[in-house]
Amino acid sequence: MDSGRLHAVRGEIVHFLADPAERGAAALEHFADGLLILRDGHVAECGPAAELLARLPPEAAVADRRGMLIMPGFIDTHVHYPQTDIIASHGEELLDWLTRYTFPAERRFEDPAHAAEVAGFFCDELLRNGTTTAMAFATVHAASVDALFEAARLRRMRLITGKVLMDRNCPDFLRDDAGLGVEASRRLIERWHGRDRLLYALTPRFAPTSTPAQMQAAGRLFAEHPGVYLQSHVAENRAEVDWVAQLYPAARSYLDVYEHYRQLGPRSIYAHCIWLDDADRARMAATGTAVSFCPTSNLFLGSGLFDLAAAQAHGLRVGLGTDVGGGTSFSMLATLNEAYKVLRLNGQDLSPEQAFYLATLGGARSLYLDGRIGNFSAGREADFVVLDPSATALLARRNATAATLVERLFLLMMLGDDRCVAETWVLGQAAWRRDAANP
Template sequence: TLKAIRASMLDVACVVDDPVDIEKNVRYIEDGLLLVTNGRIEWVGEWEEGKDKIPEGVRVRSYPGKIVMPGFIDTHIHYPQSEMVGAYGEQLLEWLDNYVFPTEVRYKDKDYAKEMSEFFVKQLLRNGTTTALVFGTVHPESVDSLFEVAENINMRMIAGKVMMDRNAPDYLLDTPEISYNQSKELIEKWHKKGRLLYAITPRFAPTSSPEQLDMAGKLKKEFPDTYMHTHLCENKSEIEWVKELFPDRASYLDVYHHHGLTGPKSIFAHSIHLEDCEWDCLQETDSAISFCPTSNLYLGSGLFKLQEAWKRKVKVGMGTDIGAGTTFSIMQTLNEAYKVMQLQEYRLSAFEAFYLATLGGAKSLSLDHLIGNFEVGKEADFVVIDPCATPLQQLRFDNSKSLADELFVLITLGDDRSIYRTYVDGRLVYARN
């Protein structure tokens, strides 16, 4: 089952905690060879050096003019919100009531959930995303169907059933006990089955009672290597509401921290309007943030302080946050990340953007020992990028002056058309027509 891929190869060699170290660790091989066996990276290097390692009879898949990169990692996305992406004109709390909740109720129907799970995974793959941390709905069937689809292609996917027992329509509520029991059952059924992992998923503080957050904390204690995935400090009205609902807690993040929901496998989407004490807590507990620029601009939520996260050495990955986010494409997400940082006088470099989408994302999910670059032994999830997918991109590519320039243009102009092939677990799972 050995596979040999010949193309340009691009990755980042190691995890860094300062952005200036990224460029030093970028590895680019103009004429490279990637060898894959049983879903793992077996060898990567110069074609000339490696070509004799290819056993006779193995066909080399050559992609001239293309760039092979590690698969993209989406650290925050809602699979049951594809239907209402781009719904007009609200900020977070009204948008949830008017568009999200009426959509999510449809996922109590397992057939519908299965159909949408298939749609969702296809969209990830056509956008070059090979790992995602995903919100389901309150219905356990929604998570079953997503995991079933991911399992079929042995995709590394993290997902969980939403826990919410208040401040949403009755038809979407569970209770502390029901959410505990259903989550536990799903953990026992799916966590670490193949490449699948479970995330305990309280929607956000306003939709969980303290009793339910206790249950979430209890689950995390009983299953310490599961993930915890929620929203934090996205919107100013949301933050005010949390302060009213939890007057005894020092901050929004303290609500989660108090219930044992911070830590190295806790991922907090948005985290835009953080107080100093919240930054301290994220840093001290080694929790991670998902940066969701398209969503934060679309809902008018605010500008994420990436510079502060670097300063504090708080882990950050990129999130599309479909359906508040407006694209499945991590490239388009990086395009908007660049603009968000421009407004804060911070120039996001092409290499930094690329790092956040691959190895940095893997680190934020505590998966950097398994995915995120081409280290030998890692899981063989990668994309074959077409840097000249449109006439404009071709023109601009022909006028590029450096690798950094090429990569930056790709991130600025790229989208799903830039994804030529996607490989998961060493197997071809998407090919552009």
């Protein structure tokens, strides 16, 4: 084994090679005493410690994390960094939430200093919760995009974001110009897309806040830049769906509006997707468009219950989103807790294997990044989280009675939160440590 810049982490390792909904138990790879060998920020090898330690050069450092669970870093496929300061604001449905809380909060991001301060806190909060990759909304201000990309770059995180496009049905202080907004997006693409681990997403907020002219221009720019992403919202709330039907009476459905403006396809990700029909799901699957399932915000705003079984039946790519600040936690463990409950209310089950798949490799696939992140296959970027299964007295007590890995994973998703994150590693180096944060 080439010893060049090798080091390793030892502990209980769990990751996914495929979707458990398709491959069952064979989708999960588990090493009760495993070794993750790292070289130059990437995974060199992963397997049983007894086997790999014997081949590891003696000078290679080994971080001993036995008693901890090592998993790929969590992937948040939909989150609003400007809404960090309005998380847990009381009592509105979606459209009222935007008017009362979101738009006033986003106005402050015209100040680059404010944007930079929030961006730094936001990225640190992601890392504290074990999230190493995020697809995030910024605001209409180019400075908000610059601030978030720079904060992520300094932390070596993989991050996707973009300037919000919004030129109608919003306050004057956030209203964009259809042409100028797209031109600003083009300049941001040139400045940031593909730099280090950063990727750009065209970001029409949602169909009601963009004129047909802006929607058309965004679709054209998406087609002109094949590696760029597009993110938006669709079918989150019944009143929203009705509003879109009034604004676009010729469209078959809400999703049809985006398809008309050439905004579906690979690297196009839509949050929520609650009030879709099977024709919509079929179009998303056929075009390679992905879904971000955002359970905590769907419950908090009373929007509805996502139908994971229907999404899976149509072969849709699905990831998980915290959707902060409509969502109530940055923690992917807390998000899995709520996802389980949403699906139970919808007459469905979320197994622990499927849950952690969605939080890792499923999220990577929804972002078309599974060749780079999402599991510990050789060559993947070495982003991972070290989880403490005894982080709280209750977890420790309950884990003492758990007989299987699946039981222990279920306990983590139902009783776990940010306290379970002992460390978060980015590109093979520790980026956050609980002990360092709480000396």
